[in-house]
Amino acid sequence: MTWDWSAVADFMPRFWDGVLVTLQILVLGSLLSFTLGLVWALALRSESRFVRWPVGLVTEFIRNTPLLVQLFFLFFVLPEWGVQFSALATGTLAIGLHYSTYTAQVYRAGIDAVPAGQWEAATALSLPAHRTWTAVILPQAVRRIAPALGNYVIAMLKDTPLLAGIGVLEMLQQSRLESAATFQYTEPLTVVGIAFILIAYPASLLVRTLERRLAR
Template structure:
């Protein structure tokens, strides 16, 4: 293998641009998935089936179709109906929407894990429903699900290379562009692979440490 450090140094400006795009997508996509997942979880607990059934169908459909297909739909099909976003915004919305169906299940598990006595105590104290959720249920539920949510953030990071399908130049996209210009594939792809490890591994250690702390 003919490794050239000069190819690495030439790639680094584009690489840092890709890192910024990747981290922006992960952070904003995570916020969307966390917020929307909680909305899905609340909707699935409503007593009326006219809300639960459509929400259940939509979330199951999203969860059981590939993320790349959803990105293509959002980027290439929605503009035919007059709805269009730039490539990065489409990627962020797509990955946030996709993972919200997984975080919904995490929230549901956390809510169901709250002991029934907590609900009974809130009822006995005549707490309003909003107060019951914000002061009693959600603080206990979210504490249980934080590690699982952290794992999904890492999964989002590893799924960002799919953005290249709609033209977003995240880390791998920048590497492929550099390789097409210079015909040097080893250096850019290797740098990106190492970068994913450098970012994801400390994040996984942080999630494990947080999980141990919450258990104590």
């Protein structure tokens, strides 16, 4: 079996389409997980146990079960409930929801790490609750947790191929379609594998630099 560069060239148009879809999933999925994660984290700090308890159970459940099965669940069950989403939208929703249970943990750690004096200062200045959160606590918490969130974005990138399972045309699915059309298995799949390393490695270096900068 020899390596055929012309097969790589033939794969390029599909490959770039796949890269765009992968990045789209990644950006929307990250935004969703950052937002939902914050909601879970705040709910877990709620006064009422009727909020804390169910949110805790649901996030624990989502975090300890496979994304792939959740993906199929949403893909097949949402239409039964009368919600018609495209495969791409369902996939992005699933990945964002799954990772929001991780980012919730990150937010929680970040909020807990804000010194108690900051809370007391906010009370002393009689800031209303929403100002305490938006002007005092969250800016300090987010600064601390940015690297950890970055690591989950990279992890999310590496989970985007799972969406090929429901037919989303991201990188892996594009390589499968290319292989099905040309019977070239080696080149498209190898290109996709290397593309992941080429995106993930610089991204992880970036996160490490960020970590060092913020640690000062």
